[in-house]
Structures are given as C-alpha cells and as structure tokens.
Amino acid sequence: MRQFTEFKARCAPGKLPGAILSPGHSLANYSHTDSDNGGANLNEKPNSDLLRASVSARLDESMDALRTILNAPRNEDAIFREYSAGNLRVCAVYIEGMADETKIGEFVLHALKAGGGAEDGAPPEERLRRSMLEIAQLSEVTEYAEAVQMILSGMTCLLADGAGEALMLETRNYPHRGVEKPTNELVVNGPQEAFNEHLRTNITLLRRYVQSPELICEKLYVGTGVPTQVALVYMRGVASEELVAEAKRRLMCIQSPTVMGAGEVQQLIEDRPFSLLPQMLQTERPDRAASCLTDGQIAILVENSPYALIAPATFFHLIHASDDSFLRWQYASAIRIIRVLGLLISLMLPALYIAMSVFHNQLIPMALLTSIAESRANVPFPIVVEVLFMEFSFYLLNEAGLRTPTQIGSAFGIVGALILGQTAVSASVISPILIIIIALTGLGNYVIPNYELGVGLILYRLMLIAFSAALGLYGLMIGMFLIVLHLCSIRSFGVEFFAPMSPRRRHNPDLLLRLPVWMQKRALFYAKRDSWLHQEARA
Amino acid sequence: MRTRIPGRSEALPTIVAAMIMRMYWGLSLDFQYPLNAAWMCPLVGLAIYLPFAFALRQASLIGDSSPWENLAARVPAPVMGLTAAGFAALLIYDAAAAAGLTAISSNILALDDVSPLLLLIPLALVVFCAVRTGACALGDSARLWLRMLPLFSVIILLVQLGNYKLGWITPILGGGIADILSGGIYCAGCMALTSLLWLLALPDRHKGGLLPWAALAAAVTSAVMFSQQMLIPTMTRTDFTIAARIDLILNNGRMTLSPQIVLDVLWFGNMLHLISAEVVAAAEYLRTILPKLPIAPLAAACALAVCGVSAASGAWVKSDPLIVLNLFAVLGAALALLLLTALLGKRGARA
Known part of the structure; x- marks a missing residue:
C-alpha cells in the first residue's frame, strides 16, 4: 500500500490532535494554543478550568461543580438526586430522558438502600462498586470533564461523600429508531436490516454478523466543541495495521468544532475532498459492512448516523451491490x-x-x-x-x-x-x-x-x-x-481508485464478473498479508 | 500533488501504448516507402531495437535504483543534464507532431470550420493535466486503455470480416528490402523514443524487462498494419497529403463507415495516450535537471511547448522522416555513451 502522502498536508505538523477523546483522555485537554493562529487561545469553552479539575472528595463541592458545568438548575434536564445509604451520602446525577430512571431507581437507589448498612472500612467508592450497586457496567472517572461527557451520553454519575472518584453507571436508555429495512440499498435475496442512528445498536449489528473475538471496536470522540462519538471497527489480524493507524490518525486530525454525521466525517478525512467521486463507501447495510470487515477494510460508525463508512474504497466497491454475493x-x-x-x-x-x-x-x-x-x-x-x-x-x-x-x-x-x-x-x-x-x-x-x-x-x-x-x-x-x-x-x-485492475494487485475473481464463491479464497491486496482469516480459508 | 517517479509496472503500459501508436501513425502517415510491406517494419524494427533494449537492461543492472539514477551516480552531472535536455527536447518535438496530427484529424472528422491551431488548445489542457497528475496515474490509465483495446479490435475485425482482401498485401516486399529496412529503422527509432520513460522507472514488483512487452507492441502494430493493408490498398501517389491519408484511415478506406466510431475512439484514445506519455517523460527528464521546479509551472511550460512547437509549423508538424530515421542512431548513441561512461567510471573508481 502506498504512503498516505496526500492527507498529511491537511493535518499541519506540530498541531496537537484534534477533538479526540478516548476513555482515558479528558475533554479539558484541548488547552493548547493554535500557533498558526498567532497564538490565539482556543480555550473558549465555558468552565474549562472546572472541567480540568479532579472530582472532589467532598460531595457538596462535587455537586456544585457539576451544577455549574451542567447549568443546573436553569438546565432542568440535569437531575441531581441526593440519597443517604446508612451514613454514606451519595448523589446521582443524570440527564432526564437520556438515562433509564427505572434502572436508577431499582439497581442504584434501591440497591444502595439494601446494602447501605455494611461498613468494612473500605473507601466509599470501593464499597459502592463491590457490594452495594447492582448495575452491570460501572467505571470510575477522576475528572469532571469525563464525567460530564458520560452524563451527557446517558450514563449516571454517582458521587459519594469521601470518594475521590465518580462512579459512572451504564443507564443509557433514550428513544431511538429500531432496526428497520434498508431504504437505499434494497436487495431481493438477503438480510433486510439496516443501521440506525444509535451507535450501540449499530455496533451490535456488526457483532452479530462477525462473531469473532478479533473484531475490535475502538471508540473515539470527534468535534472540538461538541464531541460526537465515533467507533472505529476492524478485524485484528485481517486489516492492515497501517490502515488502522492511518484511520485513527485522520480522525484525530479533525479540527471541526462539530461533526454532525458520517457524511461530515467522510468529508473531513477522505483523501481528495475536491474530487467528484467519493473515496469512502457509505453503506446502511450491516451485512455489507461485515463483509468489508472480513475483507480487511475498516468501518467507521458515527453516533446519530445510520451509515457506516468503509475504507479503503475503490471504484469496484462503489459499483458492487450487496446481493451480488447472495445470488448465484x-x-x-x-x-x-x-x-x-x-x-x-x-x-x-x-x-x-x-x-x-x-x-x-x-x-x-x-x-x-x-x-x-x-x-x-x-x-x-x-x-x-x-x-x-x-x-x-x-x-x-x-x-x-x-x-x-x-x-x-x-x-x-x-x-x-x-x-x-x-x-x-x-x-x-x-x-x-x-x-x-x-x-x-x-x-x-x-x-x-x-x-x-x-x-x-x-x-x-x-x-x-x-x-x-x-x-x-x-x-x-x-x-x-x-x-x-x-x-x-x-x-x-x-x-488506488481503480485497483486491483489498474494497477494490478492480487484479488479474487470478483471485479466485473463474480465467479463462484469457492474461488474467492485470496486475501485482498489491502488486507494484511497471510491474515489468519484467509490462511484458514486456503487450508 | 507532485509528479511521482513511476515504478516499472506503471511505466510499462504507458510505454507499450505509446509504442504501438507511434509506430502505427508513423508507418501509416509519415513513412510510407515500404508500401504493402509496412506490416513487416515493426518486426524488423524490433530486431534493430534489441541492442537498445540490452543497453537499457544493463543500465538497470548497474545499480539498485532506476537506470537513470544508476547512470547519474557514475556519469558527470553536466553530461547527464545535457542528455536529459536532449531527450526532453526530442520528446516534446515528437509530442508536438502527434498533437498537430490530432488537431488535423479532428479537423477532418468534424470540425472543418475550425482552425487546427485552435484545436491545439484542448490538447494543451490534456498535456497540463497529464503532467500534473503524474506518470503513475498515466500508467494506470494506459493499463485500463490497453485492456479495452482487444475489445475494440474484435469489434472492428468482426464488422469488417467480409471486406478483407488478401491480394492487397502483394507484392509481399512492397517497396523493396531497402525500404523495409528503412522502415525498420524508423520503427526502432519510435520504440527507442517511447521507451525513454523506462530509464526513469524505479524497480518494483515487475521483475521482467521491457523487451517482451516491446515485442508485444511490435507484434500488435504489425497485425494492425497487416489488417489495414488488407482493407486499404496502398497508394503510391507522392502528392498525397497527410490530411488525405488521415482521412483514408479514419474513414476506413473504401469500406463501410459502420466501424468508424470505434476507429475514431481508438485513434483519439491512442493519440492522447501517446502525447501524454511523451510529455510526461519529457517533464520527468526536465525535473532531473531542475528538481525544485514546481509541478504546475512545469506542466504549463510543457503544454505551451507542445502547442507552440506544433503551431509554429502551422499545425502541420510532421515528424521529419530524416529526423526519425536518425532518431534511433541518436538515442542509441546517447545511451551507449552514458553506459560506457558509467562502466568506465566504475572501473576508474576501482583503480
């Protein structure tokens, strides 16, 4: 595969990565100056000092900080539910409509009440995590920025008096469209499911088709002002490491304050935005995306977008349809x-x-x-x-x-x-x-x-x-x-756009004519050479 | 985007497409002395071209980079610079001749009210874009084009199957052995000129040399000339203008006009690839002399040069047969001199 020389020019050297947040990064880490912009301070985000601060061990301080950041009580969606479990004071913070209040009531508040009496000398957050809470997924954060990001995504933040960390509880449950039939990629024979706007659902759909531990889903955030969650999905050992690294690098280079969908992500990371033809494939079909993943391509899913972006995409990917594989x-x-x-x-x-x-x-x-x-x-x-x-x-x-x-x-x-x-x-x-x-x-x-x-x-x-x-x-x-x-x-x-026909690269007999499935054994030229998937197929 | 040095697998289709077309229009329009035996000239030319191909191969073996870089490491820079300038000038001249022919042919086909000089303007755009996009993209485009050629050829063959007259091949030796040999030298010169891009090509996945593909180009050209000879009887008139000869080819001789659209597509497609191949090669040679020259001004300069040279002769630039006959000698001598200097230089270093 050639060097990714064209895209380098759009990500100026010396610039810190753009609005990327992996779970270990902080929203407040955008505290850099734009040296190309005459040293202008880009930190115009409100409450940025507070965002960078660590969660206080004092419950009242933490609650005040979160109220300031979330603009409560003016922002009536932000709910602060104080509770006492024995001598432990806690406060659940969540956004109404984004979090499942039933889950909060049953698995958090009720569980706290039931387990509130026992004290074994452990730190409050440890007691909560180990023996008091009955929620399935739980993580700790130490900075307000991470906590706020997760609250805004629908998780519940549990603050405890005396705890230097906030516990983030998986309580997401907001209204979204179900899995429906595809509208733009219709097939006669084949699955009738399409992606929807819910990122979690889309990832689950992919996992149903590719039930392999090597299917990796890395979550990132793009958008320097209003972050949008993005998932980079690939098969480890099948997709080339250089391709995965390049995809991550391009996502990290996105400097746009908002990224509202897959279309914008595509325009921000494709090689030639001024070209008339796309250089990434947009598909609403999970079966198509899964097939591309097993071929060694990467898929990018964006929250609130019912499409997956597939790369690399050649001319032949654009003219192939899903049901080419389902028919004789x-x-x-x-x-x-x-x-x-x-x-x-x-x-x-x-x-x-x-x-x-x-x-x-x-x-x-x-x-x-x-x-x-x-x-x-x-x-x-x-x-x-x-x-x-x-x-x-x-x-x-x-x-x-x-x-x-x-x-x-x-x-x-x-x-x-x-x-x-x-x-x-x-x-x-x-x-x-x-x-x-x-x-x-x-x-x-x-x-x-x-x-x-x-x-x-x-x-x-x-x-x-x-x-x-x-x-x-x-x-x-x-x-x-x-x-x-x-x-x-x-x-x-x-x-190259016309690869593997021109320039000639190794491929299966599946360009203009689609020869039988049993002849499609080779690993494609953009996949990792001798990938585990295609070695087994050859065997 | 800067022009990138092509690999051998990218330079190869460009060279093959350019070779076929250059020999074809040379024998059809420029150098008609072999008459009925013109189909033999590419094969004779291939035999004459063998030493040149050998020299190219030797130049690629004396180092790990492109033949030009290998030679540049051993030959004094002024010599390389002068040679590069000479190669670039020859390529521009030939491209200008091809551009003039293309303009005339479009004039004949449809645009007879338009001055051939104005018809050079679209070609300037083609040249500019070809140099801007680079030799690699041109190679990929040529590879796609070569894949389509058999389809077009089969269409023409099938449509004209009933019109071939084997008798029009006779007399077998046409204008005589001397003219066949001259035609062979002409073809060898065309092959040598179009294979100059190989000197710049970097080693890559393509492990073979240029010679098998040059042989294929010669065979294809020979076959095309042979089939054309069976359709269009040889004209021995000496006052036949180039425009009349182009008209004869593109209007399919005396035959039905039904395959003309395919012939026109083949003609223009091949000409555009030939012009682009020669200009891109010239641009790459100029970049060896002026490596810091930005691509856009270089592309503009090449476009102006091609159209200017073509227009300077009133758009009737015709590659002078005498020049082309000597072309092989000139290019062969230049390459031999470089190779000799490189080999002697290597020996000198050892001493």
Whole structure:
C-alpha cells in the first residue's frame, strides 16, 4: 500500500490532535494554543478550568461543580438526586430522558438502600462498586470533564461523600429508531436490516454478523466543541495495521468544532475532498459492512448516523451491490454487466448523441438519421440546449420527489410523464428521441448502487456534454481521458481508485464478473498479508 | 500533488501504448516507402531495437535504483543534464507532431470550420493535466486503455470480416528490402523514443524487462498494419497529403463507415495516450535537471511547448522522416555513451 502522502498536508505538523477523546483522555485537554493562529487561545469553552479539575472528595463541592458545568438548575434536564445509604451520602446525577430512571431507581437507589448498612472500612467508592450497586457496567472517572461527557451520553454519575472518584453507571436508555429495512440499498435475496442512528445498536449489528473475538471496536470522540462519538471497527489480524493507524490518525486530525454525521466525517478525512467521486463507501447495510470487515477494510460508525463508512474504497466497491454475493454467480455476473453498461450509458449517452447528431452525422444509419431530422424539424433549439433542458428537468423532478411528502410523491411520476414528456414533445420544445435518450440515461444512473457515485456521474456527464457539444467525438474522448486520468490519480487511504485492475494487485475473481464463491479464497491486496482469516480459508 | 517517479509496472503500459501508436501513425502517415510491406517494419524494427533494449537492461543492472539514477551516480552531472535536455527536447518535438496530427484529424472528422491551431488548445489542457497528475496515474490509465483495446479490435475485425482482401498485401516486399529496412529503422527509432520513460522507472514488483512487452507492441502494430493493408490498398501517389491519408484511415478506406466510431475512439484514445506519455517523460527528464521546479509551472511550460512547437509549423508538424530515421542512431548513441561512461567510471573508481 502506498504512503498516505496526500492527507498529511491537511493535518499541519506540530498541531496537537484534534477533538479526540478516548476513555482515558479528558475533554479539558484541548488547552493548547493554535500557533498558526498567532497564538490565539482556543480555550473558549465555558468552565474549562472546572472541567480540568479532579472530582472532589467532598460531595457538596462535587455537586456544585457539576451544577455549574451542567447549568443546573436553569438546565432542568440535569437531575441531581441526593440519597443517604446508612451514613454514606451519595448523589446521582443524570440527564432526564437520556438515562433509564427505572434502572436508577431499582439497581442504584434501591440497591444502595439494601446494602447501605455494611461498613468494612473500605473507601466509599470501593464499597459502592463491590457490594452495594447492582448495575452491570460501572467505571470510575477522576475528572469532571469525563464525567460530564458520560452524563451527557446517558450514563449516571454517582458521587459519594469521601470518594475521590465518580462512579459512572451504564443507564443509557433514550428513544431511538429500531432496526428497520434498508431504504437505499434494497436487495431481493438477503438480510433486510439496516443501521440506525444509535451507535450501540449499530455496533451490535456488526457483532452479530462477525462473531469473532478479533473484531475490535475502538471508540473515539470527534468535534472540538461538541464531541460526537465515533467507533472505529476492524478485524485484528485481517486489516492492515497501517490502515488502522492511518484511520485513527485522520480522525484525530479533525479540527471541526462539530461533526454532525458520517457524511461530515467522510468529508473531513477522505483523501481528495475536491474530487467528484467519493473515496469512502457509505453503506446502511450491516451485512455489507461485515463483509468489508472480513475483507480487511475498516468501518467507521458515527453516533446519530445510520451509515457506516468503509475504507479503503475503490471504484469496484462503489459499483458492487450487496446481493451480488447472495445470488448465484451466473446471475450476479450478468447483473453486474448490466450495471456497468448502465453506468457507461449514464455517463456517455447524451454526449455521444450530441457528438453524432451535430458533428458526425455520417456515423448514424440513414433511416435513423432521417427519423431524427424529421423529429427535430420543428424544434427551435439546438440539440445541446434540448439535452441540458431535459437533464435539468429530470433531476428537478428527482430532487422534488425526494423532498415531498410521501402522499403526493407519486404524483410526480404523472407530472413528469405527462407534462415534461408528452407536452414538451407536443409543443416542439424537445424531440421524441431525446426522451428515450434521457430515460435511458436516468435508468443507467439508477442502476448504480452507490448514491454518491450516481451524483458524481451526473456532474461528469455534464462535463462530457460540454466537451462533445464543443468538439464532437474529439471532445468526448478528451473529456473521458481527463476523467479517467483524474480517477487514476485518486487514492483511498493509500489504495488506488481503480485497483486491483489498474494497477494490478492480487484479488479474487470478483471485479466485473463474480465467479463462484469457492474461488474467492485470496486475501485482498489491502488486507494484511497471510491474515489468519484467509490462511484458514486456503487450508 | 507532485509528479511521482513511476515504478516499472506503471511505466510499462504507458510505454507499450505509446509504442504501438507511434509506430502505427508513423508507418501509416509519415513513412510510407515500404508500401504493402509496412506490416513487416515493426518486426524488423524490433530486431534493430534489441541492442537498445540490452543497453537499457544493463543500465538497470548497474545499480539498485532506476537506470537513470544508476547512470547519474557514475556519469558527470553536466553530461547527464545535457542528455536529459536532449531527450526532453526530442520528446516534446515528437509530442508536438502527434498533437498537430490530432488537431488535423479532428479537423477532418468534424470540425472543418475550425482552425487546427485552435484545436491545439484542448490538447494543451490534456498535456497540463497529464503532467500534473503524474506518470503513475498515466500508467494506470494506459493499463485500463490497453485492456479495452482487444475489445475494440474484435469489434472492428468482426464488422469488417467480409471486406478483407488478401491480394492487397502483394507484392509481399512492397517497396523493396531497402525500404523495409528503412522502415525498420524508423520503427526502432519510435520504440527507442517511447521507451525513454523506462530509464526513469524505479524497480518494483515487475521483475521482467521491457523487451517482451516491446515485442508485444511490435507484434500488435504489425497485425494492425497487416489488417489495414488488407482493407486499404496502398497508394503510391507522392502528392498525397497527410490530411488525405488521415482521412483514408479514419474513414476506413473504401469500406463501410459502420466501424468508424470505434476507429475514431481508438485513434483519439491512442493519440492522447501517446502525447501524454511523451510529455510526461519529457517533464520527468526536465525535473532531473531542475528538481525544485514546481509541478504546475512545469506542466504549463510543457503544454505551451507542445502547442507552440506544433503551431509554429502551422499545425502541420510532421515528424521529419530524416529526423526519425536518425532518431534511433541518436538515442542509441546517447545511451551507449552514458553506459560506457558509467562502466568506465566504475572501473576508474576501482583503480
């Protein structure tokens, strides 16, 4: 794998890592100055001194500190529940709606009451942890910053008088969407589950598919102002260590104050943000993500995003669909060929039509040429104007259909067919043959399983239309050459965009044709060489 | 993004694609003396090219880096600099000739109202982008293109299957053995010029040499010339202009126009790869002389140079057969001199 040279330039040397929090790090550790910004102090976060402080052994002090940080009582969601268990004073701090109050009542407060009498001379936090609390998961924190972060995520903070630590109890239970069917990656045969906005659920879905102790899930926080939790998932011994390290490094380099979803994370860490095609794969299917993990790729899950980001992603990952693996190899191969042809039609058909109609009439059979000429006889606009008008209308309909409520969304099909199609032809605004061209182009776009690739191809298509309108086939070839050249220069986490076809790398017979599953035994070129997973498969 | 030095596995497809096209358009348009026997010239050229390939191999064996770096470690810097400048100039000149031909061909095909000079502007963009993206990306693009060539060739063959006339190959020796030999030298010069990128290529996964692939390029070109000869009877007129010859090739001789779109795609695709390959190689040689030169100005300079040289001759730049005939001798002598100096220098160090 090549060096990750392109991304280095975006993370200035000497800059401390951005908003990364692993469980051992503190939110208050962003106390660095931006030397590139004339030494401006970036610590404008409120109560930053308090955040950096350690949890006080005095309960009243700790409660006051947390009240200040959480803006209680103005912030009415922040609940402070004081309690006495024998001679032990405790206070449970949680956010209403984020924490499960039933769990707090039963497994914390009730448990405290039941175990409140025994004293064995151990520190209060030790007594609470060992013998009094009945909660499943429990951890200690020593700084207010960590405690606040966990409280905001739904955990309950238990402060005890005399304890120099805060106990963080797993009580998260907030409303979220359940596991539903995928909406954008539909398959005929195959699982019908999709990721949702709950990070824990998404990780669990992956674990169901990859039941291996080597499936590693590292949790991080990104966002210097408002942290968002991110999970980096990979298979140890299958994914290359350099890839995992690079992914972590890029996540650590994120300097954005807020990161609201997987899309933003992708834009912040991909190699070429100005390229029209994506360099990471977004998938809403856990089975697809699990398959990528076993191939040696990494997955990044982001809280509040129902997508996983997969890297490295090549052109072939973007044109493969989930059900290619679920169908027999003959059907999958045939469908892939159709998909590739659809892609080429989507990219080149309008430009080819313009080139041949305007510049290379001699290449069109006489009967068709006559038909085209007759149909265009009353159209006052040049072909390129017709094509652009129809392209714009098609995608206007498309976008409108996405944004309208479902109840009237189906009406757009009728609007599109009747008004834009039939009426435009009757009014001699466009020629009938162009309807066929645009329809085929649209269909070709819709067979592409990756949404970002489809939108990128639209933009490339417009570029090719411009080239062919100016220079005919010559312009079309120049446009295609420039596009292919650009795509060949793209890397995704060090992996060339058209690999393993160009440059040639070791791969399974699963690029354009998908040969039988039993022939897919090799470790892929971006995976760790001689990984334990593929050695066993070879054996 | 800076241009990166290509590895051998990346330089190889670029060189093969450039070799095929350079020999093809040279024999079809530039050097027509072999007449019907033009298909033999690439094979003869391969035989003549063997010493050059051997010299390239020796240059790669005398060190662990690219042949150019290996030579640079042993040859005085001014000599290397002058040689690099000479190579770059030859490559730019040839690229300018190819650019002029491309502009003329687009003029003939469709844009007959447009000045060929203006048609050089898109090529300037191509050259600029090729140098900016670098030899590695160009190599990957060439590899994809080479994978598509068999498909296009099969389409053309199938469509024209009924139109081949074996009789148009005769007389077998065409213009005579002397002309075949001259054509072979011409082809050897084309192969030598296009394989200059190999000198700069770093060792990588590709363990073999250039020669097998040069042989493949020669065989493919020979096959293409052979099939073309069976479709287009040889014109012995001496007043046939290049434009007329291009028209004959791209309009498929006397045959049906149905495969013309594929021919046009092949023609322009190959020409763009050839021009890019030569300019990228020239840029890499210039970078050996001026390593601190940023890529964007270098790319712009190459684009201007190619289009300027092409336009200076009124867009009718044609690679002078005399120059190309001597090309092999010039390049071969330059490489031999460098190699000799390197080997003597090594011996001198030992003494």
